[in-house]
Amino acid sequence: MSDTSMVSWSLADAAQKLDASQISSVELTRHALDLIKARDGELGCFLLVDEKGALAAAHASDARRRAGGALGPLDGVPLAIKDLIVTEGLVTTAGSRILEGYVPPYDATVVKKLKAAGAVLLGKLNQDEFGMGSSNENSAYKPCRNPWDLTRTPGGSSGGSAAAVAAGLCFGALGTDTGGSIRQPASFCGITGLKPTYGRVSRFGMVAYASSLDQIGPMARDVESTAMMLGALAGFDERDATSVNAPVPNYLQGLDGDVRGLKIGIAKEYFGEGIDQDVRDGVDRAMSALKGRGAELIEVSLPLTPYAIATYYIIATAEASSNLSRYDGVRFGPRRGEGEGLVAMYEKTRGELFGPEVKRRIMLGTYVLSAGYYDAYYLRAQKVRRLFSEDFNRAFEQVDVIICPTTPTPAFRLGEKVSDPLQMYLNDIFTVSANLAGLPAMSLNCGFSKEKLPIGVQLIGKPFDEQVILRTGYAIEEDVP
Numbered sequence: 186m187s188d189t190s191m192v193s194w195s196l197a198d199a200a201q202k203l204d205a206s207q208i209s210s211v212e213l214t215r216h217a218l219d220l221i222k223a224r225d226g227e228l229g230c231f232l233l234v235d236e237k238g239a240l241a242a243a244h245a246s247d248a249r250r251r252a253g254g255a256l257g258p259l260d261g262v263p264l265a266i267k268d269l270i271v272t273e274g275l276v277t278t279a280g281s282r283i284l285e286g287y288v289p290p291y292d293a294t295v296v297k298k299l300k301a302a303g304a305v306l307l308g309k310l311n312q313d314e315f316g317m318g319s320s321n322e323n324s325a326y327k328p329c330r331n332p333w334d335l336t337r338t339p340g341g342s343s344g345g346s347a348a349a350v351a352a353g354l355c356f357g358a359l360g361t362d363t364g365g366s367i368r369q370p371a372s373f374c375g376i377t378g379l380k381p382t383y384g385r386v387s388r389f390g391m392v393a394y395a396s397s398l399d400q401i402g403p404m405a406r407d408v409e410s411t412a413m414m415l416g417a418l419a420g421f422d423e424r425d426a427t428s429v430n431a432p433v434p435n436y437l438q439g440l441d442g443d444v445r446g447l448k449i450g451i452a453k454e455y456f457g458e459g460i461d462q463d464v465r466d467g468v469d470r471a472m473s474a475l476k477g478r479g480a481e482l483i484e485v486s487l488p489l490t491p492y493a494i495a496t497y498y499i500i501a502t503a504e505a506s507s508n509l510s511r512y513d514g515v516r517f518g519p520r521r522g523e524g525e526g527l528v529a530m531y532e533k534t535r536g537e538l539f540g541p542e543v544k545r546r547i548m549l550g551t552y553v554l555s556a557g558y559y560d561a562y563y564l565r566a567q568k569v570r571r572l573f574s575e576d577f578n579r580a581f582e583q584v585d586v587i588i589c590p591t592t593p594t595p596a597f598r599l600g601e602k603v604s605d606p607l608q609m610y611l612n613d614i615f616t617v618s619a620n621l622a623g624l625p626a627m628s629l630n631c632g633f634s635k636e637k638l639p640i641g642v643q644l645i646g647k648p649f650d651e652q653v654i655l656r657t658g659y660a661i662e663e664d665v666p
C-alpha cells in the first residue's frame with residue numbers, strides 16, 4: 186500500500202481498514218505526521234503538531250484493538266482540531282497573539298468526546314483570529330493555502346481544518362461555524378462540512394466569538410465520514426446551557442442513496458445575480474442528481490435573504506465585543522505595559538495583541554450596542570433575526586430540506602479581498618442565515634469549475650434534522666463524484 190493511496194482514503198475508509206486489521210493506528214498516524222512534515226510548510230494548516238501525544242494515542246488504540254476492545258469506529262483514526270477549541274495541556278491560541286502560549290487547563294467537551302471515542306489528535310489547526318474572517322488571512326500566525334491551488338485561499342475561518350482534510354494531512358477535523366466558517370472552507374477545499382443545529386453539539390471549551398451563533402462541527406472527505414464524526418460529537422452537555430437534551434440518532438442510518446419522495450426546496454433568492462456560472466452549474470448538477478433519484482424539487486422563497494449580511498454583522502460583532510472583553514492581559518495570555526498602571530496595561534495589551542480585523546469588529550460591536558444606537562441597530566437586528574426563523578419555518582412547511590450554493594464563487598485568490606472588508610463579508614451571503622435561524626446546514630462538493638476549483642452545494646435542514654441533510658448529501662455524492 187503506497188502513501189498516495191492513503192492520501193485518498195476517507196475517514197470511513199481508514200476506520201474500515203483499522204477494523205479489518207489491514208493497517209494499524211500507528212501506521213496511519215506516522216503516515217499523517219510524515220505528510221504534515223512534507224507538505225505543511227507550504228500549506229500552513231497546523232499551528233501545533235503534537236507528535237508525541239498522537240503516537241502515544243495511536244499505540245494505545247492499537248493495544249485496545251489487539252485486545253478486542255476497540256472503542257468504536259473512530260478508534261485509532263488521526264484527526265485534528267481547530268485552534269478555537271481548547272485542549273488540555275496543548276497551546277490554544279484562537280489564531281490570535283493575545284492568546285499566544287496559552288495552555289488551557291481542560292479539554293472542550295468535543296475534545297473529551299473524541300478522546301473517549303479513541304481518536305488520535307494530531308494537533309491544532311490554523312484559522313482566522315477568533316474565527317473572524319472568510320479566508321484564513323486574519324490568522325495572526327501564518328497564511329493557509331488551498332491545496333487545489335496554492336495561490337488561493339482555503340476559505341475561513343476554519344481554513345486550516347479544510348485544507349488539512351483536503352490534502353490528506355488528517356482524516357477529519359473539527360471546525361467552528363458562526364456565519365459559515367465550516368461550510369465555506371469546506372466548499373473552497375472540496376470537502377464536506379456540517380454545522381449542526383444550535384444546541385446539538387456542546388460549545389463548552391470553544392473560545393466564544395458570537396455565542397448565540399457559534400457551533401462546532403465535523404469536517405471530512407465525504408458524507409459518511411461526516412456522519413460518523415457527528416455521531417461522536419452530538420449530545421447534551423450540562424456544561425453548555427444552550428445544549429439541548431434530545432436523543433442522538435444513528436446518523437449513518439438512511440445513507441443509502443434513496444431520496445424518493447423527498448421534497449427539496451430551491452430558494453429562489455439564492456440563485457440571483459452575482460453567482461458564478463460554474464457554481465450555478467455545480468448546484469444544478471446536484472439538483473438533477475436528486476431529481477433523477479425521485480426527489481421532488483419545489484421552489485420556495487426566503488425573502489429576507491438580502492438582509493442576512495447586515496443582520497449577521499450587527500449581531501456577531503455585538504456579541505464579539507462583549508466576549509472579547511475578557512482578554513485584558515490579566516487572566517489569559519501575554520501582557521503588555523506591565524507596571525504602567527492598569528489602564529495602560531489594558532490598552533497596550535489589547536492594542537498590540539489584537540489584529541486589525543478583530544479591532545474593527547470590537548469597534549463595530551461596541552458602536553451598535555452603545556446608548557443611542559442600540560435600538561436602531563442591535564435591537565432591530567434581533568427583530569429581523571426572528572423574521573429569518575419565520576421565513577425558514579414557512580419554507581419548511583413545504584419542503585424537507587433546502588438546496589442552494591454555499592458560496593457565490595469558488596475559492597478566491599490570497600490577497601484579493603483582504604483590503605476590502607465589505608467584499609469579504611459579502612462572501613458569507615449564503616451561509617449566515619442558517620446561523621441566524623440556528624438551523625443545521627452542510628456543504629459538500631458538487632464538482633469543479635473550469636479552473637479546476639472545487640464547488641460546494643449547501644443543504645439546510647429543519648432543527649435537529651441533520652439526518653435528512655446527510656441522507657440528501659449522500660445521494661448527491663453517489664452521482665456527483
Ligand code: GLN
Nearest residue numbers: 316317318363364365366
Ligand atoms: N466569515 C464570517 C465572519 O467573519 C463567519 C465566521 C465564522 O463562521 N466563524 O464572521
